[in-house]
Amino acid sequence: MKTIDQDTLRTMTDADWRERLDELSYYVLRQKGTERAFTGIYTDTETAGTYHCKGCHAPLFSSTAKFHSGCGWPSFDQVIDKQAVDETLDLSHGMRRIEVTCHHCGGHLGHVFDDNYVTDTGLRYCINSAAIVLDADK
Template sequence: MKTIDQETLYTMTDGDWRERLDELSYYVLRQKGTERAFTGIYTDTETAGTYHCKGCHAPLFSSAAKFHSGCGWPSFDQVIDKQAVDETLDLSHGMRRIEVTCHHCGGHLGHVFDDNYVTDTGLRYCINSAAVVLEPDA
């Protein structure tokens, strides 16, 4: 599947997003929701490939960066490209976190934390399975 071009994204309405995404993915990507821990299809998968934004299909994470953090969501220690995501301060729900959104379409992906003691980057991108789609390696 091809990444949606910027012109199309700019003209997409809320109704277009609702048609494109299933209910949970719409909630996560467009309404900044969170799927319940340990319920996502990619939490424990070890399939090799590239994780793309479910909203626009932009590449976000490599399976090589995925690790088991035990947090209940897929965890990655780095993005596929520094410009693939945007990171902004999130003070919602009485917490101080860094929200991660798709740079291409603005969809909410999850949060990034600096509490990873497993890999060298020290980062844990905690990503909702409903926000991504895995394209397996050929």
Template structure:
């Protein structure tokens, strides 16, 4: 990745610290198969952190069942927790969501979330997350 983030490691360092699947998703912008992630139907009280660097990304209170097959949130835990970037890959135009601290690929954000909240759906790969219960 070429962007500058507070945590900036070499590919070799990331490969040593992450599992093969975490590296594929967080560093190579991969996607886990729908409905296979451990946090898709997970609704315990707590916080979701970046699996690469530990930054708090989402609170469980903003998680909801969108039916999309990936964990969905309607807002981030804090301003700056994530960075949004235009993604034109795979013949689509989407908004990619990256960890604001290490630049790890988390997923995408769409404007079809709960209208009584923010109207956003942060569609996030479970592999990109670690959960800390309250």
């Protein structure tokens, strides 16, 4: 699947997003929701490939950056490209976190935590399965 171009994204309405996405993906990507822990299809997946934004199909994470953190959501220690995501302070729900959104379409992906996991970066990108799609290596 091809990444949606910027001109198309700028003109997409809420109705367009609802038509493009399933209910849970719309809730996560467009309403900053969170799927329940341990329910996402990619939480324990070990398939090699590239994870793309489910909203616009921009590449976000390589499976080589994925690790099992036990948090209940797919975890990655780095993005595929520093410009792939935007990170902003999120003070919602009485917490202080860094929200991760797709740079291309603005869809909410999850949060990144600098909690010193034993990875190359010490980072844990905690990402909703409903916000991503895996293109498996062939």
